[in-house]
Amino acid sequence: MRKIIFLLSIIMFFFKTSASANYEKKIYDFSIESITGETINFKDYKNKVILVVNTASYCGFTKQYDELQELWDLYKEKGLIVLGVPTNSFNQEKSNNRDVKEFCEVNFNINFPLTTITEVKGKNSHEIFKWAKENHGKSAVPKWNFHKILINKEGKIEDTFASMTKPMSKKIIKAIENIL
Numbered sequence: 001m002r003k004i005i006f007l008l009s010i011i012m013f014f015f016k017t018s019a020s021a022n023y024e025k026k027i028y029d030f031s032i033e034s035i036t037g038e039t040i041n042f043k044d045y046k047n048k049v050i051l052v053v054n055t056a057s058y059c060g061f062t063k064q065y066d067e068l069q070e071l072w073d074l075y076k077e078k079g080l081i082v083l084g085v086p087t088n089s090f091n092q093e094k095s096n097n098r099d100v101k102e103f104c105e106v107n108f109n110i111n112f113p114l115t116t117i118t119e120v121k122g123k124n125s126h127e128i129f130k131w132a133k134e135n136h137g138k139s140a141v142p143k144w145n146f147h148k149i150l151i152n153k154e155g156k157i158e159d160t161f162a163s164m165t166k167p168m169s170k171k172i173i174k175a176i177e178n179i180l
Contacts, residue, residue, distance in 0.1 A: 026155030
């Protein structure tokens with residue numbers, strides 16, 4: 001029996017897929033520029049749940065802005081921060097922050113925080129996306145627009161969700177409610 005447990009332990013070690021999360025830094029150690037030029041300091045979001053979503057104006061998933069706003073409206077008083085990170089990493093964003101802000105406000109009545117247009121993948125990605133990959137592995141790297149990274153109240157990544165997972169899906173709602 002001990003041999004079986006030992007062998008299973010070895011097998012599990014070799015098939016481990018997520019990165020080891022040492023978390024030398026937490027999300028609170030970072031900041032990012034808002035779409036209007038102010039600094040968004042993540043330490044201001046301590047003890048809150050943060051959903052970081054890379055967004056784009058010309059994407060097939062752009063309609064998810066409606067559900068992101070709905071999610072924000074439902075849970076902001078309970079401690080959820082929805083943070084939209086416009087990006088042109090997939091060549092589907094407007095050319096400047098002013099146009100992105102206007103697009104979001106006019107078409108989706110967005111009032112949750114938005115950042116400046118930001119790189120989210122590769123060597124030029126913003127440090128929060130490098131941090132996410134380092135601590136959570138490849139699933140934290142956006143493969144397309146509207147990829148979602150859920151960060152818990154301890155400032156660590158709780159889970160990630162692919163672009164196809166809608167913000168108001170049972171999966172995301174349950175994950176948020178479990179950590180609020």
